[in-house]
Structure formats: structure tokens, C-alpha cells
Amino acid sequence: MSTSPDPRQRDAREERNMMASLKAAAPYLLMVLPGIVWGGNAIVARAVVGELPPVGLAFWRWLIAALIVLPFAWPHLRRDIGPMLKSWPIVLLLAGMGIAFFNAALYIAAATTGAINIIMLQTSAPVLIVLATYLIFGDRISARQAVGIALSLVGAVVLVAHGDINVLANLAFNNGDIWMLVACIVYAVYTALLRLRPRVHWLSFLFTIFLMGSMLLLPFYIAESAYVMPVPLSLHALLAVGYVALFASAIGYGSYNRAVELLGANTAGLSIYLVPVFGTIFAILLLGEHPELYQLAGTLLIAGGIALAARRAA
Secondary structure (H helix, E strand, C coil), rough: CCCCCCCCHHHHHHHHHHHHHHHHHHHHHHHHHHHHHHHHHHHHHCCCCCCCHHHHHHHHHHHHHHHHHHHHHHHHHHHHHHHHHHCCCHHHHHHHHHHHHHHHHHHHHCCCHHHHHHHHCCCHHHHHHHHHHHHHHHCCCCCCHHHHHHHHHHHHHHHHHHCHHHHHHHCCCCHHHHHHHHHHHHHHHHHHHHHHHHCHHHHHHHHHHHHHHHHHHHHHHHHHHCCCCCCCCCCHHHHHHHHHHHHHHHHHHHHHHHHHHHHHHHHHHHHHHHHHHHHHHHHHHHCCCCCCCCCHHHHHHHHHHHHHHHCCCC
């Protein structure tokens, strides 16, 4: 004699399956958030050129972001402070590279190059991450991945040179593009080195590198305020700092670092390719910029390289 399945058991099983699917998809959903909020970051940086000094913007961005994260990190900090103190060299290095230098360099680049250029150059970061993990940790890559890396780097050069072979011949790069390319290289190394961070709660680590990054920027911020220009107390400036602190920093870095932890640097790093998708839309809608042919060519080369590098063997 057969019995019909208990509806409560069936519902519980379906709920467990749904929760398992959501849990498996969560790391990939985390990859989408940085592309959205970081695309807007370059637009904000470009919009406040001449009004907000680059180091000042970076300093207040990270200090406020640390304060935003602090209430969520506080329950874990007492337990995690010891392991982080023991691992202070790598924590300091990560804060210096991924927090202090990268963002200050991005804002310096924004003063002399276009928002679309900044965003397009960021698409070289995923393949640079693959290269960094190989050079630092010996992570093996296939011939197909090597071709993908080379193709994407060619695309990055096309963007830096503005599609002009004479720029390469004369080494007359735009200073902003050079700053941005160096920033991407540094960020790739930062992403690769995240695997060495202390095994503490990710919110504790996030708060610590945010705070340390802002402190590393403090002496440069003081000098910039004294000899270049201070950060103005205007509504426009406050809105810009608020956006990059909450969205580009707390949400963007939080989701990106967590995705790196869950998926690995090479996979999570590919999320940066979403930056030009949203960033170009923002630049056209908000700044009135128009994409150029060389930007399209460089992006296609980078996209093809990333597709080759990320594609799994059948």
C-alpha cells in the first residue's frame, strides 16, 4: 500500500534545494556588484576634477568607509585583532597597495584622461591578475590562457596609446593613462596576495585595511591640503565622497574581496570586466562622452583575451 508524500516534507525539501541554489549562486552575484559601483566611481572621479584633490578624495573615501563598516565588523574585531597584529606586514602591504595607492592613482589619472578611458583600462586587470597569480604563486596556466593574456595586454596598450602607433613610437603616453595602467598592475598584485591575508572574519579584515589605507594617505593628504588645495566643504563634494565611501568602497570592495575569498583571484577578478559595461553607460548619460573607435578595438581585444583566459577546458 503506497502512501502519498507528506506535503510538509516536500515543501521542506524544496526550500532546502532553493537555499542550496542561492548559496551556490551567491559568490557569482557578489561579482556583479563591483562592476556596477566601480563603473560609477570613475564617473564621480571625472566629475569632480578641479573641485576635489585626488589624495583628499581618496583619504576621506577610506576613512568614512571604515566608519561605515565598523558597526558590522565590531562583533568580530576583539577575536580577530590578535591574528591581524601577528600578520601586520601582509595586512600593511595589502592596505598600501589595494587601498592607498590604487585609488589615489585612479583619481590622479582622472584629472588628465577621460572617464571611458579609465574604465576601459580597468578591463586589463583580470588578465593581469591571472599573470600575477602565476608569477607569484606558480598557478599554472595553459597555452590558451597565455594567448588570452597576450591578447588582452595588446588591447590595454591600444587604449593607453589612444590607438595611435606614433604615441608608442614617441613614448608620448597621456600621463593619466600611465597612472591608470600602473594602478591596474598594483591592483592585480593586491588581488593575488589576498590569499595570504590572516584567516579572520572578512569584515574585520575589511575595516582594518580601510583604516590603515586612510592612515597611509594622511601625510600626503596634509601636504596636498597645504600646498595644492584642501577638500572643499560643498554639497557636490560631500555627495561625491559619500558615494565613493558607501558604494565604491564599503559595497564594492566588500563584495569583491568576499568573491575573491570564495571563488579565487582568477575567477573573481574577471568581474572587473563588468566595469566598462556600466561605466560607459554612466559616462555617456552623465558626462556626455562618446566612445571612440580605438576604445572599441581595445575593448574587443581585451574581451577576447579574457574569454580565452577564463574558458575552462572541455
